[in-house]
Amino acid sequence: MTEQDAGKEAVPDEEQNGERQPSGRRKLIVTVAAVAVAAGTLVAVTQLAPPEDAAPVANTAPAGPLPELPSSMPPPSSQQPPPSQPPAQAPARQGQEFDAWVGKVAEWLDVPARVMTGYAKATVAMAKERPNCHLSWVTLAAVGRVATNHGRTGGGPIGDDGTAGAPIGTVGVRDFYDKVVSAPKATGPMQLTPALWQKYRGEAADVQNIDDSALAAGRALCDGDRDLAVGKAWWDGVAVLQSAPVILHRALATANVYGTIGKASVPPKPAVLQAVNFAIEKIGLPYVWGGNGEEKGDLGFDCSGLTTAAYGTAGITLKRTAHWQYGSVPLIPQGSEPELGDLIFYGEPSTKIHHVGLYIGNQQMIDAPTFGQAVQVHTYRKAGDDYAGAGRPA
Numbered sequence: 001m002t003e004q005d006a007g008k009e010a011v012p013d014e015e016q017n018g019e020r021q022p023s024g025r026r027k028l029i030v031t032v033a034a035v036a037v038a039a040g041t042l043v044a045v046t047q048l049a050p051p052e053d054a055a056p057v058a059n060t061a062p063a064g065p066l067p068e069l070p071s072s073m074p075p076p077s078s079q080q081p082p083p084s085q086p087p088a089q090a091p092a093r094q095g096q097e098f099d100a101w102v103g104k105v106a107e108w109l110d111v112p113a114r115v116m117t118g119y120a121k122a123t124v125a126m127a128k129e130r131p132n133c134h135l136s137w138v139t140l141a142a143v144g145r146v147a148t149n150h151g152r153t154g155g156g157p158i159g160d161d162g163t164a165g166a167p168i169g170t171v172g173v174r175d176f177y178d179k180v181v182s183a184p185k186a187t188g189p190m191q192l193t194p195a196l197w198q199k200y201r202g203e204a205a206d207v208q209n210i211d212d213s214a215l216a217a218g219r220a221l222c223d224g225d226r227d228l229a230v231g232k233a234w235w236d237g238v239a240v241l242q243s244a245p246v247i248l249h250r251a252l253a254t255a256n257v258y259g260t261i262g263k264a265s266v267p268p269k270p271a272v273l274q275a276v277n278f279a280i281e282k283i284g285l286p287y288v289w290g291g292n293g294e295e296k297g298d299l300g301f302d303c304s305g306l307t308t309a310a311y312g313t314a315g316i317t318l319k320r321t322a323h324w325q326y327g328s329v330p331l332i333p334q335g336s337e338p339e340l341g342d343l344i345f346y347g348e349p350s351t352k353i354h355h356v357g358l359y360i361g362n363q364q365m366i367d368a369p370t371f372g373q374a375v376q377v378h379t380y381r382k383a384g385d386d387y388a389g390a391g392r393p394a
Helices: 098-107 112-130 135-146 194-200 210-222 231-241 243-265 272-281 302-311 322-326
Strands: 029-037 041-046 344-348 352-361 363-366 376-379 388-390
Touching: 029 112, 029 272, 029 322, 098 112, 098 243, 112 135, 112 194, 135 210, 135 231, 135 243, 194 210, 231 243, 243 272, 243 363, 243 376, 272 302, 272 363, 302 322, 302 352, 302 363, 322 344, 322 352, 322 388
Parallel strands: none
Antiparallel strands: 029 041, 344 352, 344 388, 352 363, 363 376
16 A cells, blocks of 8 residues: 555555554454445454453552453453552541542542542542442542543533532443444433442432442442452443443543552643543544544544544644654653653664554553554553553653
8 A cells, every 4th residue: 555545644564564463462342344445445353352450440459360251352361460549549538638639639630629529439438338349539530531521421510519510311422333332321420320320329319419429330330349459350340330342441541541640749741631531532443554543534543643643632743653753752761661641662663663552551551453453452561572662752
């Protein structure tokens, strides 16, 4: 395929033949899509896989290997230790310290303060009700972000009393094939189905109230003696609320971003947050060689198309291929840990960098892997990989 055939910048052969394929291919079939390319039509199976035992928030419990899952969700090939919980957990009692913590975290994450209060109160309550569950505000905030953008979508917004100004009905989340993948008949800021609400509401009165709905969601997450410090348990818990793989991956990515920011001593750079949020919204979009995304008329992204578009929305221009990006952005010192928003490169710098992803914290990145796989969350290091280093556009 030539530059003229593709109608876009030419892409190195390494990317044409499929970008870095991590050892232990994760394969979860989302759907079968007819992916049109300018020179013809390629029928591809778009796959989205659960990351290796990935949990966005945890304490110290070790992660075990993922057990066998249904055939529609094959298990990953290896495991990943869960990350640490952000040290800045919500204070156990409400008061000045609680309000100050809520205000800081809410501002940094662009979460309405009253909604963050609901997440924090539910976390504190669940720490008493189910202490072995290790539920963190990060998980509740991630679910709330994916469900209704913290009560901003479908009704809302959330008022000072914690209740949506207008009832939030079912917010249908669609995949990139226009299929609704969210839970039917779900309502409220946490998008709880009638069955979940009735089972976990306790004495709570209103599914439209963030305090009540966040607490009910927390009970659903912790039910069955789940320890959310373990990756498989976290994945299963969130799947009780929303089971679609594209939603699970977006929740996982969001939780990793929130957890990373929650551990930081300074607020995130706006450009970095804009770039990673863009990438999260594109999770589930199919891989297309040379693809620049929906905004450019393509049906998907390749690896460098995703990173270019993500930072482009933040006003930062990147060169179009992984190799060119590696040679043009400031590189972090070898041996240093990447930071939120860093570009993660693979290949041989002296000859060819063939793959790039966007780091989101907790040893994970968002990338467009290769043909037949959707934009998704991946662990960024594996034994035997050809990791070349990280660069910092912002």
